[in-house]
Amino acid sequence: MAASAEELKCDTQALSDRVQPLLTDLYQFTMAYSYWKCGKANDSAVFEIFFRENPFGGEYALFAGLTDCLQFLSNFQYTQEDLDYLESVLPCTVEKDFFEYLKTVDASEVALRSVPEGSVVFARVPLIEVQGPLLVVQLLETTLLCLVNYASLVATNAARFRIAAGPDKKLIELGLRRAQGPDGGLSASRYSYIGGFDKTSNVLAGKLYGIPVTGTVAHSFISSFNSMVDVKPRTLKPATGDKVADLVSLCENLLPYVCHLLKVPLERLNQGELAAFISYAISFPKNFLVLVDTYNVMWSGVPNFCTVALALAKLGYQAVGIRLDSGDLAQQSVVIRRIFQTCSIEFQFPWFMSLSITVSNNINEKSLLQFNQQENSIDVIGVGTHLVTCPLQSSLGYVCKLVELNGSPRIKLTEDTNKITLPGRKTVYRLFDASGHCFLDLLALKDEPSLVVGQEVECQMLGKGEGSVRIVVSRVETMHQDYFREAKICSPLPSVMDVREYSQCSLLMLGEEHKRLSKPKPYKVAITEKLYRLLNNFKIANGSSHI
Template sequence: SPLFPQVPFLQVKGPLLVVQLLETTLLCLVNYASLVATNAARFRLLAGPDVKLMEMGLRRAQGPDGALSASKYSYIGGFDCTSNILAGKLYGIPVRGTIAHSFIMSFRTLEEARPRELAPRAGGDPVDVAALAVSWLQRVCDLLQTPPGNANQGELAAFVSYAVTFPCDFQGLLDTYCVRRSGLPNFCAVALALHQLGYRAIGVRLDSGDLARQSKEIRRVFRACGAHFQVPWFGAIPIAVSNDISEQSLEEFRREGSEIDMIGIGTNLVTCPLQPSLGCVYKLVEVNGSPCLKLTEDEEKMTIPGMKTIYRLYDAAGHPFMDLMALEEEPSPSAGQELEIRVLGRLGETTKVIPSTVESLHRTYFRDGQVCEPLPSLPEVRTHAQVSLSLLSPAHCRLHEPQPYPV
């Protein structure tokens, strides 16, 4: 669930020595997890619901353990898939990936394409895909009015080799050389060759340059090829981008009206550069039934004494508008009941609210050394997180100058 400042999202009861020993472990488990899930949610809010987001942070993460945590919690935060194969195996997260520049650069001539023969999907004798792609390259270049000699033959060989090996999962990386003169014509040629044999390419990726502008140019070419060669699905081939994507990048994509369908984000997701650490704390609030209060000149560091129950209050439209902290012994609020409350940060002020719905946020999962309630699966946690975020008022979800959420 979305969590707001000052609200305790985890409460621990037990012998003082035992709960003190748990402090470091619990903070280690929740700080980075909450931080990267929140960062992922921010990217999802900016990207919108229709663009696919792929976590690609393994190479930039803080070690192998941090990389696995980033894959897991960015998935909860709203990402659709990961390039981390181990995370996919351990957690069941969908795994996606593309060709590397080094793979394409390892080919120099078309003769190096291996394998190069592929049987039609409907059955029949294998066909030389390299030769078929060359014939399609001429037709594509005629349509685009670009000389076929400009297309890099090593790149074409790499595309052919990958397409024959993975005919149902062919995705081309277009910017190893020149997108317009080489990468795009070579991809279209191989994709159309696959189509002739009954297979369908699944997309392209860009990793440099003006990604928004190039995506629009590529979409125009795909639509032109689809119309000219009578391949209706060709115009909708997904376009993916990467290259140090940040929140600012997503704002620019939206502002420029790009044709991007999928975005791979690594460094700026897993390292959380806008706030590298979360800073959650673990504070004593009650001992043997007596409330405890930490006094300090810094108001933000003052604890709120006593064991509390947390309620989320919803308005008539179904949006949460306030979180209510009440002592355990206080009666639970009810829907339609007028409540007199004090909002944190407004000392001395009281206000009255009438919630349409009241939700108790805390659940007990561990009691007397045993798990007492089934733990939700990762997909269930992800679904709950995304539904909870969707219920928030747009005013509270703005990434710039959001309306403060009252507690």
């Protein structure tokens, strides 16, 4: 399902406000001027965007950020204000005619082909191909890299969190306050959702992208109450009927029974916390979910919560649950679930035993794995810092390299073998085994015949598994699609929900051995014999002995 016109308008406006044509490196303009000066501005160039190493010690990444790239291309043009600023920062030797030329520059002659957003992707595989006038594509380079680098990194991080948590637990992104500024916060919410998270606390992300939002209370709300005197108003209308009830009195009557049932001394309960819970319940009787660790979880928070939740139940409302933000989260969740079961039986509210238990508190990938190794009764997990800041890897390392100019292949050869590029325009094929899992990405030169089912292909493996192999094609997909041509996006942009669904389907097509969080099996990437020979010819011509 494509994004609605209103969603697209809102999203495009948000992007254009923060991603302007000057969001690039100064050296792109110095190169552009030199291209223009020496008559190379309109040379036909092809650049490829890819990354060299899979992130987080894994064997895959999730490709994200394509939608932003397409919207950026659609709006790419310099304003007079932009040009005035450029003239003020570029050397005074730059001719004024260059700035007049930049007035005419846009993306009308640019074509972009790419793997679909949300695809599982691998190191050294070209993910985006940008074709157009050399000067123009050069000016686009930095911005396009900016738009896909963090997006893909956080989407991949979210996918790993999703795997670590398992399929049964809900994941909420809570990272806005810890994100790298407002742009990082919005991107984190959007791309963690694409990577497999269920909701976000970020309200603006909900408005712009349609991501489900959620939220409860902070410790400050609870500690702002001191006693029952602070509860105003005190009454609540039942779920059915018109006669209002005094919720404070109802809770005070229930409290001794709850304390006796849970074997908690009445005097240990914090009255300010109880007042806060009652006030929040009056405000949100159908959405009652509160923190229970402001003072003491078992001696105050949980009994106070149960008291208010039972009072709501007597008025026909079902509470949602609790959130824990400190302590041994797994162990506490088990004890709290037993308390809920006890109250359910004692007060004859069957749904009470299934109340939601949400946890947070600096949770990382390791925390999620530990939860699965322990007995726990956790339903929802909130993740912030370790999701949005990606502390295990600060950048995915996308690069954009020239591979063809005026129909002739180009290459970067260097002593650092990891930085050698693969020359020429390419077609990317993904091959699948009999079980439906992908097992090989094959890079072929653009002018090679298309792969067909039943064909036997000889290819050269890249990376640790280097060597020649022969493969019979049983199922194959061409990964690149046309997305931008003649100043237009080729098809309606997908919604964030569509990209999320696509990413989850794409992950299912990758074998479990490649998705392992620890010591995954390497995924194979190979090149055809023709591309291998071309690469070798460049090496020989330049006296290099490395791939």
